Amino acid sequence: MQPTPVTIIGGGIGGLTLANALQHHNIPFELYEQAPELSDVGAGIGLSEAPIRLLEKLGLAGLLREKGTHLKRVHMPDKQLNIRRTIEAASEMIVIHRARLIDILKHTLPAGSIHLSKKIVSVDALQDESILRFDDGTKLTAPVTVAADGIKSVIRQQLLPGIPIRYINQTIWRGISDAPLPDEFRDSYLEIWDERLRFLALPYENNQSFWLGVKPAPPGGEDNPKTIIDELLDLFQNFHPDLKELIRTSGPVLRNDMADIGTQKRPWYKNRVLFLGDSIHATTPNLAQGGCQAIEDAWCLAKLLKKYPDDFQIACRRYQQLRQKKVMKIVADSWQFGKASHSKNPLFHYGFRLALTRAPEYFIRRQEAFLNDLSYLDRI
């Protein structure tokens, strides 16, 4: 039986990985992206072992390893860079420029299957097909649609109303610095807490660094690009000069209000439309797992569409059954971690930091094993 063609909405990490996975299984696809080109913001992204193993199956891990930087350990120093805890990585971790990752994901795809400047504005999810309408006035009828259109998904808002974006009241700034990390941290990931602030720093390509700073703040704030570096230097004024140097030597600084779409039960499909990645399980970035989970969704879904070419409903049900438990635990843990990291209660906050720096090794390895576990895919 001929496989049913898949229409993918969204050319981010999830949509592009799905395109690669469908191609791997000889399932035809067309991808529609609202932006005039496939790219991503100027920042880094960390990938853990599980998505790297899946990208390996797609023949993409070689380039990922070549273009990315391996992280060998996590240090938890205080704000003066006195190390309180070091955890050696037991599995592969890579940080890579987001645009570089998108380049890797798109380079294998036939240009004719990617349609740019196509913003979907509405969808009718009928029993046997969907009618998709774009902002340029065109429409198409699709037998299978995958909504990979991110946390603000128009398709989710129309088909699954009542799943609001949930803000954690924390703002995160990100920048790429021309300054390297101090020599002793060149292959390490630094996670630093001070009172209600967090600062993370990672090595980056060409001797650069990637940093993130977080503070409690209501959503909706805006930065003045001319003054934001000075404001962040002021915010992190008590931090080690080497860390402030990362901020001082940064290119454009990105700002996000941290958010997810909660953990309440929801279907992951409606009629002939499936959801993937942030559109159905956006998570706060505290565990650096949103993109990793979108990659796992993509591999799992393509494998199911291959296995059940003539029973779409079974593929949908199995997809949700197999993916939802792991992802929802990550969303919940990430939210709790964010809340605890910036708790208003100084005693609780102190206790949380102490627990993290003293957490038994087996606890950390158990969490790592959970994130790296792909055994559920063997059930397909």
Ligand SMILES: Cc1cc2nc3c(=O)[nH]c(=O)nc-3n(C[C@H](O)[C@H](O)[C@H](O)COP(=O)(O)OP(=O)(O)OC[C@H]3O[C@@H](n4cnc5c(N)ncnc54)[C@H](O)[C@@H]3O)c2cc1C
């Ligand atoms: C500060 C921060 C740090 C993070 N760090 C990490 C990390 O280290 N590791 C990690 O794994 N994850 C991280 N994440 C999460 C990660 O970025 C997301 O989970 C991931 O990008 C989700 O991929 P996606 O393809 O589902 O959605 P997106 O990347 O949001 O892609 C959605 C795509 O759909 C397109 N689109 C949207 N609406 C429409 C429309 N109407 N019509 C057509 N196209 C549309 C968009 O233009 C976009 O290209 C971080 C997130 C943040 C905010």
